[in-house]
Amino acid sequence: LARRHVKQAGLEGRIQLAVKDMRDVTLAGEPGVFIANPPYGERLDNIRAAHAVARQLGALQKRCPGWKLCAFS
Numbered sequence: 001l002a003r004r005h006v007k008q009a010g011l012e013g014r015i016q017l018a019v020k021d022m023r024d025v026t027l028a029g030e031p032g033v034f035i036a037n038p039p040y041g042e043r044l045d046n047i048r049a050a051h052a053v054a055r056q057l058g059a060l061q062k063r064c065p066g067w068k069l070c071a072f073s
Contacts, residue, residue: 022060031066031067034068036070038056057069
């Protein structure tokens with residue numbers, strides 16, 4: 001669905017979409033904006049799991065200097 005919307009918006013080649021574990025993400029090239037839709041609500045079953053996701057987002061930010069990190073919440 002997201003790929004179709006990127007195409008409809010005429011943004012193919014300017015937006016890269018991927019589904020992967022945040023711990024495996026590497027961002028190369030010119031810095032840009034990384035947008036994540038991390039698990040929350042029903043997909044996180046406790047506060048410990050929520051803290052783990054927050055730590056992973058922080059680690060991603062440190063691994064990718066210059067990039068802006070945005071997360072849906």
